[in-house]
Amino acid sequence: MIDKAFVLEAAKLAGLELDEAAVPGVIANLERIAEFARLLEQVPLVAEDEAAPVWRP
Numbered sequence: 001m002i003d004k005a006f007v008l009e010a011a012k013l014a015g016l017e018l019d020e021a022a023v024p025g026v027i028a029n030l031e032r033i034a035e036f037a038r039l040l041e042q043v044p045l046v047a048e049d050e051a052a053p054v055w056r057p
Contacts, residue, residue: 002030 010045
């Protein structure tokens with residue numbers, strides 16, 4: 001769970017000074033990132049799937 005305590009401890013471990021007013025935004029962004037990760041984890045991969053060295057749209 002991403003909460004205020006997690007954000008403050010992570011910032012401390014990273015050596016970042018984090019204003020209390022920024023905490024809700026950081027929580028929202030981390031939750032958004034976690035949702036993207038959950039979606040990506042649902043994509044099935046096979047042995048032939050490889051990361052491209054350069055992404056081009």
